[in-house]
Amino acid sequence: MINHNLKIYNTLSGKKEKFSPIKKKKVNIFVCGVTVFDFSHIGHARTYIVFDSFVKYLKQVGFSVFYLQNITDLDDKIIARSQEKEVEPKSLATAFTKEYLKDMKVLGVDSVTKYAKATSYIKEIINQIEKLFKKGYAYKLEDGIYYDISKFKNYGKLSGRTILGAEDAVSRIDYSRNKRNRGDFCLWKFRQEETEPSWSSPFGKGRPGWHIEDTAITEKFFGPQYDIHGGGRDLIFPHHEAEISQMEAISGKRPLVRYWMHTGFLTIDGQKMSKSLGNFMTISDFLKRNSRQQLRFLILKNLWHSPFDYSESVMIEVRASLEKIEEFLRKLNDIKTIKSTDKNLKKLFEKSEKDFYRELDDDFNTPRAFAVLFDLIKETNKFIDKDLVSKSQAKEIYNFFEKIDKIFGIIDFKKTKNKKIPVAIKKLIDEREKYRQQQNWLKSDEIRLELEKKGYLVEDTKAGQIVKNI
Ligand SMILES: [Zn+2]
Numbered sequence: 001m002i003n004h005n006l007k008i009y010n011t012l013s014g015k016k017e018k019f020s021p022i023k024k025k026k027v028n029i030f031v032c033g034v035t036v037f038d039f040s041h042i043g044h045a046r047t048y049i050v051f052d053s054f055v056k057y058l059k060q061v062g063f064s065v066f067y068l069q070n071i072t073d074l075d076d077k078i079i080a081r082s083q084e085k086e087v088e089p090k091s092l093a094t095a096f097t098k099e100y101l102k103d104m105k106v107l108g109v110d111s112v113t114k115y116a117k118a119t120s121y122i123k124e125i126i127n128q129i130e131k132l133f134k135k136g137y138a139y140k141l142e143d144g145i146y147y148d149i150s151k152f153k154n155y156g157k158l159s160g161r162t163i164l165g166a167e168d169a170v171s172r173i174d175y176s177r178n179k180r181n182r183g184d185f186c187l188w189k190f191r192q193e194e195t196e197p198s199w200s201s202p203f204g205k206g207r208p209g210w211h212i213e214d215t216a217i218t219e220k221f222f223g224p225q226y227d228i229h230g231g232g233r234d235l236i237f238p239h240h241e242a243e244i245s246q247m248e249a250i251s252g253k254r255p256l257v258r259y260w261m262h263t264g265f266l267t268i269d270g271q272k273m274s275k276s277l278g279n280f281m282t283i284s285d286f287l288k289r290n291s292r293q294q295l296r297f298l299i300l301k302n303l304w305h306s307p308f309d310y311s312e313s314v315m316i317e318v319r320a321s322l323e324k325i326e327e328f329l330r331k332l333n334d335i336k337t338i339k340s341t342d343k344n345l346k347k348l349f350e351k352s353e354k355d356f357y358r359e360l361d362d363d364f365n366t367p368r369a370f371a372v373l374f375d376l377i378k379e380t381n382k383f384i385d386k387d388l389v390s391k392s393q394a395k396e397i398y399n400f401f402e403k404i405d406k407i408f409g410i411i412d413f414k415k416t417k418n419k420k421i422p423v424a425i426k427k428l429i430d431e432r433e434k435y436r437q438q439q440n441w442l443k444s445d446e447i448r449l450e451l452e453k454k455g456y457l458v459e460d461t462k463a464g465q466i467v468k469n470i
Contacts, residue, residue, distance in 0.1 A: 002353070010261070012157070019259065026063065027066070028068070032231035032232075035077055040282065041280060042266060043266045047231065048107070052111045061361075071116065079196065128250055129145055132147065137245075139180065144206065187208070187212050190204050211246065224247060229259075235262070264302070292409070296410050301370055321370075330416050349380070359371075436465070
């Protein structure tokens with residue numbers, strides 16, 4: 001029995017902290033979803049694979065998890081793109097929601113409990129804005145309802161910015177010249193054109209601003225406080241700062257979220273991914289050349305909140321590492337020895353198991369956990385070469401890899417079972433065995449070459465021949 005003491009790096013404190021959810025063994029986690037106006041790229045894949053894996057890990061160590069994710073199915077970007085393409089915003093959003101969910105399925109991201117589309121929670125959104133009005137945080141301008149950040153005492157506690165510092169917001173700033181503070185953000189945008197999707201509200205016909213959908217959705221499912229909020233680093237400011245300002249102002253309860261987890265940036269050949277640089281890589285393009293397991297391993301071999309750089313040469317390493325695991329599992333599958341396992345291997349395996357979980361418990365450190373696995377492989381191989389591994393021990397180690405892969409999804413188990421060897425090949429192997437026993441190396445080498453030509457690799461070990469289908 002392993003005792004798990006979890007620690008997580010929290011953006012809010014800038015430190016690793018002991019993880020203790022509001023309700024001991026139950027975790028409520030919300031992760032910002034995509035705005036469905038285009039295909040998802042491998043930067044998205046990073047965030048969603050990290051949280052998928054993290055949630056699966058939480059479940060494996062005994063938590064019950066409600067994983068909530070929103071889908072922004074209406075905003076400025078969607079409207080702009082739908083005008084470009086001359087389609088309805090709704091049909092554009094529906095099409096790209098489908099694409100997104102398809103990508104996630106292919107990637108094996110299947111731990112999300114509930115996907116919540118923003119436009120399904122308009123009632124809750126209006127309700128929150130009304131409360132902000134009543135409490136004096138919201139004000140009305142010609143183009144919409146705004147949030148006055150100078151009214152919120154704790155503004156900037158997540159991003160470390162001041163109200164003045166809010167001026168260098170780069171992403172999705174809501175612009176009106178008449179705002180009280182430049183960092184004020186829009187809660188409700190009045191309808192500009194007849195054709196724009198809009199809803200009636202006590203403040204006028206319009207649609208929600210971007211930040212308010214998240215707090216409306218999380219309050220609906222989790223209430224005013226919950227355990228973990230995740231997303232990409234780029235969302236810390238102003239998006240997540242705005243969420244805190246909204247919900248803590250409404251409820252008067254602090255903090256909205258106990259642990260803020262932000263995934264690090266992913267760059268390509270040292271550069272930020274962008275359409276203008278031509279290095280924009282969609283998930284489906286990436287998967288034309290690589291498997292889902294390779295993408296998941298590429299992402300998880302980096303610490304979740306560290307930046308990492310993608311390049312073709314990294315993929316060579318990724319493939320080699322995964323082949324190493326698969327080859328090892330094939331070897332384990334092949335072990336027929338009945339006699340008992342060397343005591344030292346037993347000890348080594350027990351220690352590896354503990355070390356592995358200790359690394360994950362410490363800030364979900366997947367690269368260090370993988371290092372434990374590769375050490376275990378290296379050391380066990382030494383015992384296998386000396387024929388000191390019993391069938392039952394081999395099975396135990398194999399099962400351990402099966403269990404931990406429920407967290408990662410990096411192993412293609414189809415490749416870990418040895419294929420059936422045809423009768424004609426078996427005959428050659430048996431023939432070779434005879435020559436080996438007669439120490440007729442010339443003949444046995446001849447047959448080895450013949451087998452290789454037919455696609456079977458022969459290795460001579462103390463325990464006899466090992467034949468692999470290559
Ligand atoms: Zn969000």
